[in-house]
Amino acid sequence: MVDVDVLIVGGGAAGLTASILLRQLGVATLLVSALETTSVLPKAHELNQRAMEVLHDCGIGEEVVARSTPPAQMSHTAFYLGFAGHPSAGKQLAKMECWGGGGTDPEWTMASPYLHANLPQLHLEPIMKRRAEELAPDAVRFGHRLVHLDQDDDGVTATIEVVATGERYDVRSTYLIAADGGRTCNDLLGVQMEGLRDLAQEVSVHFSADLSALCSDDSVLIRWIFLPHDPSALCVLVPMGPTRWGTTSEEWVYHANYTYGDPRAFDDAAVLADMAHRLGIEGVELEVHLISRWTLGGVLADRFSQGRVFLVGDAAHRHPPTGGLGLNSALHDVQNLAWKLAYVLDGTAEPSLLETYGQERRPVDARNVDRALENSLQWVSTAVELGLGETDEDVEETWARLARACSTDPRHGAERAHVVEVLAQHSMEFHEHSVEYSYEHQSQAVVPDGTTSAADPDFHRFTPEARPGHPLPHAVLEDHAQHRCSTLDLIDGASLVVLAGEDGGAWVEAAEALAADGLPIAGYRIGHLSGDYLDPRVRWQYLRGHGPTGAIVVRPDRCVAWRSHEAVDDHHATLSSVVAQILGR
Ligand SMILES: Cc1cc2nc3c(=O)[nH]c(=O)nc-3n(C[C@H](O)[C@H](O)[C@H](O)COP(=O)(O)OP(=O)(O)OC[C@H]3O[C@@H](n4cnc5c(N)ncnc54)[C@H](O)[C@@H]3O)c2cc1C
Numbered sequence: 001m002v003d004v005d006v007l008i009v010g011g012g013a014a015g016l017t018a019s020i021l022l023r024q025l026g027v028a029t030l031l032v033s034a035l036e037t038t039s040v041l042p043k044a045h046e047l048n049q050r051a052m053e054v055l056h057d058c059g060i061g062e063e064v065v066a067r068s069t070p071p072a073q074m075s076h077t078a079f080y081l082g083f084a085g086h087p088s089a090g091k092q093l094a095k096m097e098c099w100g101g102g103g104t105d106p107e108w109t110m111a112s113p114y115l116h117a118n119l120p121q122l123h124l125e126p127i128m129k130r131r132a133e134e135l136a137p138d139a140v141r142f143g144h145r146l147v148h149l150d151q152d153d154d155g156v157t158a159t160i161e162v163v164a165t166g167e168r169y170d171v172r173s174t175y176l177i178a179a180d181g182g183r184t185c186n187d188l189l190g191v192q193m194e195g196l197r198d199l200a201q202e203v204s205v206h207f208s209a210d211l212s213a214l215c216s217d218d219s220v221l222i223r224w225i226f227l228p229h230d231p232s233a234l235c236v237l238v239p240m241g242p243t244r245w246g247t248t249s250e251e252w253v254y255h256a257n258y259t260y261g262d263p264r265a266f267d268d269a270a271v272l273a274d275m276a277h278r279l280g281i282e283g284v285e286l287e288v289h290l291i292s293r294w295t296l297g298g299v300l301a302d303r304f305s306q307g308r309v310f311l312v313g314d315a316a317h318r319h320p321p322t323g324g325l326g327l328n329s330a331l332h333d334v335q336n337l338a339w340k341l342a343y344v345l346d347g348t349a350e351p352s353l354l355e356t357y358g359q360e361r362r363p364v365d366a367r368n369v370d371r372a373l374e375n376s377l378q379w380v381s382t383a384v385e386l387g388l389g390e391t392d393e394d395v396e397e398t399w400a401r402l403a404r405a406c407s408t409d410p411r412h413g414a415e416r417a418h419v420v421e422v423l424a425q426h427s428m429e430f431h432e433h434s435v436e437y438s439y440e441h442q443s444q445a446v447v448p449d450g451t452t453s454a455a456d457p458d459f460h461r462f463t464p465e466a467r468p469g470h471p472l473p474h475a476v477l478e479d480h481a482q483h484r485c486s487t488l489d490l491i492d493g494a495s496l497v498v499l500a501g502e503d504g505g506a507w508v509e510a511a512e513a514l515a516a517d518g519l520p521i522a523g524y525r526i527g528h529l530s531g532d533y534l535d536p537r538v539r540w541q542y543l544r545g546h547g548p549t550g551a552i553v554v555r556p557d558r559c560v561a562w563r564s565h566e567a568v569d570d571h572h573a574t575l576s577s578v579v580a581q582i583l584g585r
Contacts, residue, residue, distance in 0.1 A: 004030045004139070005345050007158055007173035009146045012039060013121065014313030014330035015179030016128035016140075020058040021334060023135035025342035025494055030171060031132065032160050034145035034180070038125035041292045042206050042240055042253045045120040046099065046324030048436045050471065052114035053558070054331045057493050060131050061114065064124065068117035073245040074221040075102030077430050079423050081402045083225050083237065084214045085280015088399045091406035094423040098221065098430035099324075110539075111437060111464065112474050113486040118221060120240050120253075121327065122206075149176065149188055151307045174308065175341055175354075179330075181314040182301075189306040193318070195299035195369060199376075201258040201265040202294050205275055206240065208251050209286035218246030224379075228398035230278050231388040233257060234379055237279070251289070254279070257296070265293060296320050298373040300366050304358030310337055317365040322375035323432050325368040333361050339493065339556035340445075343583065348520060350584035356443035360559075364439045371459075375429040385422040434462040440469040445555065445582050447562040451545070466544045472558040475540035477526060477533040487526075487540060490533070493556050495520040496579060500551035501544070502527020507551040507564075510571040514579060521579065523551075553578060 006022055008015045011033025019031045047055065047064065055061045077098045082089030099116040100108030108116065133140045141160075147168070148159040156176045161168050178185035182193065215223070225235040235256050239249030254275050258265035265271065268291050276282045298319045304311050313330030337357045343349035383389055387398065404412040405419040438455045442448075446469045453470070454463045464473035475487045491497050496519070500507035504525055511523030525531035527548065528538050535541055544552065549567035552560050553575070562578045579585075 002030060002169065002171045004028045004171065004173045006030075006175045006177060006341060007032070007156065007171050008177045008179055009033075009158070009185055010179035010181060010313075010315070011035070011125075011129065011140070011142055012179060012181060012313065012330075013044070013125060013128065013327050014315075014334055015177070016125065016132045017054065017058060017331050017334045018177050018179055018312065018338060019132040019140060020128065020135060021338035021493070022342065023132070024058075025338060027342050027345060029136060030139045030173070031136070031141065032144040032146060032171075033142045034163065034183075036143040036163070038129050038142075039121050040290060041122065042204070043121040044321065044324065044327035045118050045238065045240075046328070047117040047119060047124075048099070048324065048328045048432070049108065049112035049114055049116055050436050051328040051331045052117055053112060053488060054335045056114060057335070058128070058131060060127050063127050064119055065114075065117055067123055067127070067242070068119045069221065069239070069241065069245045071102035071115060073102075073218055074099070074116075074118045075104065076217075076219045077222045077224065078217065078220045079224045079226065081399070081406060082227055082229075083223075083235070083279040083281070085282065086229070086399060088403040088406075089280055090215065091403055092217070093226070093402065093406055094420050095217075095220070096423070096427060096430055100433070102219070107462065108433060110474070111433065111462065113488060122240075123242055146180070146184055149185065149309070151309065156308050174345060176309045177337070178309055178311045178315045179313050179334075182316075182318065185309060186301065186311070186315060189309060191306060191311065192302045193299035194302055195297065196373065197297035197299060198260045198295045200296040201260050201262055202296055203256055203258065203265050203271050204292045204294070205254045205271065206251065206289040206292075207254070207286045208289065209281075209284055210248075211252060211281075211284070212248045214281065214284070215247045220246075225279070226383065226386060226388055226402070227278055228388070228395050228402065230274075231383065231391075231398070233274075233278055234383060235275075235278050260295065296376060298369040300362070300369050304362050305354070310341075310354070310357060312337060316361070317369050319369045319372035320376035321372070322379070323372045323429050323435070325372050325432065325435065328436070329365055329368050333365070335557045336361050336559075342494075343520075348583060352584035353445060353582075356441075356445040359443040360441040360445070364441075367439075368435065371432065371435050375426070378425055378429070382422055382425065386419065428460070434459040437462050437464070437471055439471070440467075441559055442469060444584060445561060446559070447578055447581055449563045449565070464543055466546075466552050466560050466563065468560050468562055470560050472554050472560055473543045475535065475543055476537055477540065478536050479533055485533075488558060490524055491554050491556065491558050492522075495522050495556060496561070496582070497521070497554045498523035498551050498575070499544070499554060500525045501546060501548040502529070502531045503548040504551045504567070506549075506567060506571040507575065508532075510575040513572055514575060519579065553582070555582065
């Protein structure tokens with residue numbers, strides 16, 4: 001029997017992140033993953049700023065950035081009339097800035113020290129696996145799958161099978177993280193996934209080819225291709241690097257939709273023939289790496305935990321890739337859970353803290369599922385509004401009509417304006433900044449301060465707020481040697497942190513007294529002209545929402561947990577009681 005604190009089931013992005021963060025917190029983990037390798041499918045590639053914060057916490061952020069698409073080659077997405085093989089194919093219907101425009105949108109550069117990145121899961125997961133193995137040399141086991149689990153009052157007993165030999169062994173753990181994409185644990189636990197399933201059959205083809213002569217515009221990452229000659233199909237083409245991006249990328253992924261149940265989607269030869277016909281690349285030499293199938297839907301687990309088992313990532317929520325919220329949400333789940341498990345395991349917090357994982361993450365993930373579904377369904381109405389649905393129009397007239405809409409000739413201004421207006425409806429899919437950051441956790445581990453959030457209820461704009469329940473806003477700070485850092489850097493992932501105003505020394509002293517009693521807590525004063533850290537742009541003073549004698553408490557997952565607008569009579573008693581509430585003590 002193997003004995004560990006936490007058994008992690010699944011070696012995808014969620015499971016590997018859990019292994020890294022928990023090991024960094026000193027938790028004894030074992031990760032088992034059914035497949036012998038990390039994902040062979042390109043799958044996710046968009047890494048939002050909050051996910052990049054987590055990857056930096058994992059110690060792999062710089063490597064991910066170095067391997068990622070350069071910002072200038074992922075600043076836009078664009079919509080095309082066909083791809084090749086027709087005189088009008090390849091014309092750009094519209095172009096849209098996406099995900100902060102490669103670092104040019106000030107809203108994004110002000111939100112985080114890290115930019116949105118793009119690295120296919122195929123290349124991301126090996127980086128994560130190397131880091132997980134470095135931290136836990138004998139405790140990352142690929143080719144080992146969970147086949148059974150039982151829980152009692154003290155822990156979980158799981159049966160693991162070595163896939164290559166069929167040999168079985170038992171693992172006893174205090175807690176279990178189900179990061180298995182919903183493939184095994186949910187059924188064993190009786191967890192139901194609720195929502196919409198099987199809305200369409202999707203097929204992805206990962207291939208190598210030189211498409212540089214057929215496309216232009218290196219700033220475009222995702223190409224959305226409308227097809228007059230196959231109007232029910234929307235094709236998506238994404239460069240996959242790995243060393244060159246933009247139009248000269250060595251590898252590509254083609255995604256296409258079929259009606260659910262269409263047998264053509266399951267016939268490799270038919271899929272490749274359809275791809276060649278739809279893209280007009282019949283004569284182009286290509287090497288196919290893999291054809292994968294997935295169905296479009298949006299489902300959410302009816303609970304995020306069952307006893308001592310916690311569901312993260314696709315085990316808890318699965319959604320369409322539109323908006324890039326799947327893998328990113330998985331990393332955010334794990335960031336929320338890891339410190340809570342560590343604190344409960346070492347006695348810093350009571351087990352009730354673990355209940356806040358589902359209370360906090362489930363509403364956020366539910367919203368992300370809804371957003372991704374909305375994004376996805378929008379494409380159906382877009383095709384109809386472009387006149388590509390059921391219509392009597394001759395195919396050549398459709399090419400000609402949409403080609404006119406691509407022209408800058410003022411005589412076709414009305415047609416162009418219509419197309420641009422229709423495609424503008426997708427802007428939120430490529431601007432999910434507010435969805436990424438504008439959440440408000442409500443649970444025992446957050447103490448409200450009686451204020452009302454300034455967040456846009458429609459999620460169109462992100463307003464950073466140092467308000468309890470919100471993610472800690474980023475502001476550039478300087479230490480006294482003029483080294484620059486971010487407010488985010490003051491949160492080390494292991495401790496609660498008090499960030500006090502320039503005249504809030506009493507809060508820092510209270511934190512130091514609690515730390516002397518053994519609590520993982522630190523405190524700093526931040527002020528424009530004085531403090532442990534200076535606020536050279538006066539940005540923190542603008543964001544913090546408290547006065548010079550006030551303070552906030554930030555949790556290890558960078559969620560603001562409490563705020564006092566000013567000094568109080570007894571800082572030590574106030575801070576003790578706040579910390580006790582957060583930790584469920
Ligand atoms: C085409 C496509 C594009 C996408 N694009 C994006 C994007 O741009 N951005 C984004 O954020 N998301 C995107 N997603 C979604 C993203 O890929 C998933 O949300 C992400 O893979 C979820 O990670 P996970 O670790 O939770 O699950 P998975 O990646 O499914 O990993 C599950 C792991 O569990 C293992 N496992 C399963 N059963 C067992 C068992 N019994 N015992 C042990 N191990 C087991 C598997 O081997 C696997 O390693 C996309 C998805 C698709 C299909």
